[in-house]
Structure formats: structure tokens, C-alpha cells
Amino acid sequence: MSSTPILQGQLDEEALDQQLKALIADVLGLDPAQAAAFDADSGLFGHLPELDSMAVAGLLTEMEDRLGIVIDDDDVDGEMLETYGGLRAFAQAKLAPL
Amino acid sequence: MISTWNISASGDGSAGEELLLVFDRGRPARLLILPAWFDEANKLRRFTVEVMRRLDAAGIDTLLPDLPGCNESLTPLSEQTLEGWRTCAAAAAESLGATHVLAIRAGALLAPEGLPGWHYAPQSGPKLLRGMLRAQVIAAREAGNSETSEALLAKGRSEGLTLGGWPIGAAMVRALEAAEPALAPGQTAIAQGQLGGPGLWLRAEPDDDAGQADALAAIICGGLA
Numbered sequence: 001m002s003s004t005p006i007l008q009g010q011l012d013e014e015a016l017d018q019q020l021k022a023l024i025a026d027v028l029g030l031d032p033a034q035a036a037a038f039d040a041d042s043g044l045f046g047h048l049p050e051l052d053s054m055a056v057a058g059l060l061t062e063m064e065d066r067l068g069i070v071i072d073d074d075d076v077d078g079e080m081l082e083t084y085g086g087l088r089a090f091a092q093a094k095l096a097p098l
Numbered sequence: 099m100i101s102t103w104n105i106s107a108s109g110d111g112s113a114g115e116e117l118l119l120v121f122d123r124g125r126p127a128r129l130l131i132l133p134a135w136f137d138e139a140n141k142l143r144r145f146t147v148e149v150m151r152r153l154d155a156a157g158i159d160t161l162l163p164d165l166p167g168c169n170e171s172l173t174p175l176s177e178q179t180l181e182g183w184r185t186c187a188a189a190a191a192e193s194l195g196a197t198h199v200l201a202i203r204a205g206a207l208l209a210p211e212g213l214p215g216w217h218y219a220p221q222s223g224p225k226l227l228r229g230m231l232r233a234q235v236i237a238a239r240e241a242g243n244s245e246t247s248e249a250l251l252a253k254g255r256s257e258g259l260t261l262g263g264w265p266i267g268a269a270m271v272r273a274l275e276a277a278e279p280a281l282a283p284g285q286t287a288i289a290q291g292q293l294g295g296p297g298l299w300l301r302a303e304p305d306d307d308a309g310q311a312d313a314l315a316a317i318i319c320g321g322l323a
């Protein structure tokens with residue numbers, strides 16, 4: 001939505017958590033409260049029926065736009081998509097070394 | 099309100115009759131709608147028509163022509179080119195007597211230069227391709243096949259390819275790689291943030307949002323007042 005990437009280093013853990021939950025709610029049309037209740041073990045791909053391959057692609061593209069990161073084909077694996085914690089750890093790792 | 103329009107035989111030869119959804123009551127303001135493409139077209143179809151209904155109530159005619167290769171068209175999608183669609187969009191504007199244009203997402207790549215109007219959440223060709231290639235790669239992995247975006251794109255450039263069920267010709271793929279929406283004089287961009295909610299094309303399943311339709315219609319009414 002917003003095409004202004006967040007400046008590097010500006011994003012602390014809490015802000016990333018909120019942003020990622022809002023993004024998932026936007027893509028899947030979830031109630032924001034439902035997304036806010038996600039914890040590290042909450043299942044994503046394979047657990048949420050709305051999250052098919054097209055939706056995953058939309059989710060990753062939106063993560064690139066909103067977080068200002070680039071996600072390669074090779075980055076995408078079952079682990080990063082299986083749980084909310086996996087996705088958050090992936091986003092953190094992408095942001096961290098910059 | 100369901101009609102047809104005819105594409106003349108000039109241009110790239112994509113002559114034929116296509117469907118046309120209109121609210122046409124012969125009023126002075128006539129807005130050509132160029133909808134989103136491919137999967138986003140489905141996600142945004144109801145929203146697009148909801149905006150048209152609101153504009154009709156506000157005294158504005160709206161014209162939503164199908165382009166060749168889209169929806170019920172008899173012409174194969176795989177034969178369509180960016181230039182061909184641009185020619186068709188301009189031909190539709192002229193034959194339907196449009197005074198303004200509302201281009202939605204990748205539809206902005208086709209907005210006729212001569213019409214004032216709006217680009218709603220315009221999408222570039224490279225971003226459109228990137229999202230569709232990514233979906234294809236992920237779907238292939240689920241099926242146990244390994245594909246890469248680079249390899250798919252290389253194939254697409256030379257022989258075309260099917261992404262998410264949409265057969266896209268090689269000329270279209272090559273053109274999209276460099277296609278950026280450009281605002282012509284009198285055209286302005288409407289950012290998604292102005293509609294007060296997340297874009298409906300993001301949704302995994304088609305959805306509706308009356309508030310966003312109200313907001314977009316209000317922006318257009320304000321611009322035409």
C-alpha cells in the first residue's frame with residue numbers, strides 16, 4: 001500500500017511485529033484482532049485456507065514494498081512460511097544485516 | 099447496461115466485437131474505465147462496478163469495455179500485445195465518446211494520453227510480472243518441481259508463458275518488462291492510502307468494500323465538479 005520503505009535501522013522488533021501482522025490481515029482479509037493474536041507458533045502456509053500460492057506471492061511482494069527488502073526465489077522455503085514466527089524471523093534477518 | 103463495442107480492423111488486426119458494461123445516460127461527463135489485469139481483475143471486478151454505480155448515481159456516465167483476450171472475448175489472450183491493448187483503449191475512448199479516464203492498477207499502462215483523469219494505485223509492468231512469476235515458482239515447488247523466476251522469464255521472452263493460468267505472449271512479456279505507467283497532462287494518481295483501507299487486489303479471495311468505493315467515487319466526483 002504505502003510505497004515508502006522504512007529506513008534501515010528504524011524498524012525495531014515491536015514495530016516489525018505490528019507491521020507484519022497488519023500486512024497478513026490486509027492480504028488475507030482477516031480481522032486485525034485475529035492477526036494481532038498470532039504468536040510464533042501460529043500456522044500460516046498449509047494452515048490458513050486463504051493462503052494459497054497466489055496469496056503467498058502477494059504477501060511476499062507486499063513485504064518487499066512495505067519493508068524495503070528484496071526476497072529472492074531461493075529465500076522462499078517451507079520453514080519461513082509455515083509459522084508466523086518463521087516469517088518474522090525471516091523478515092528480521094533480511095533487515096538486520098543492512 | 100450490458101452492451102458491446104466494436105474494434106475496427108485498423109491497428110494490429112484485433113478487430114472484433116467485445117462486451118461493454120455501461121451506465122450511459124447521455125450525460126456530459128463520460129468516464130472510460132480501464133480495469134486491473136489478470137488475477138487482479140477478478141479481485142477488483144465488484145469494487146470497480148460498485149464505483150461505477152456510485153458515479154451513475156452522481157450523474158456521471160461510465161464505460162467499461164472488455165479488451166480483446168479478456169473475459170468472454172473470442173480472441174486468445176496469448177495473442178495480445180501491450181501496444182495492441184493501448185490502441186484498443188484509445189479506440190474505445192474515441193468510439194464511446196469518453197471525456198475522462200479512470201485507469202486501475204496495470205490498466206494505467208493503457209491510459210490514453212489525450213484524456214484527463216485518474217490512475218488508481220497504478221501498477222508497473224515489472225511489478226506485475228514479478229508477482230505472477232513468484233506465484234508460479236511457489237506453485238511449482240508445492241508440486242515438487244523446481245523453477246526459477248529467471249528461467250521462466252527467459253522462456254516468456256522467447257515463447258511466452260502461462261502465469262497463474264493466464265497465457266501471456268512473448269511480445270507482451272517483453273513489453274511489460276519495461277512498462278511504467280506515465281501520467282499524461284490532466285491525469286493524477288490516486289494512492290491506495292487515500293481510500294482508507296488496504297487494496298482489495300491484495301486479498302487472497304475477491305472481496306468488497308463499500309467505504310473504499312465511496313471514497314474513490316468521491317475523489318472522481320470532486321475532480322469533475
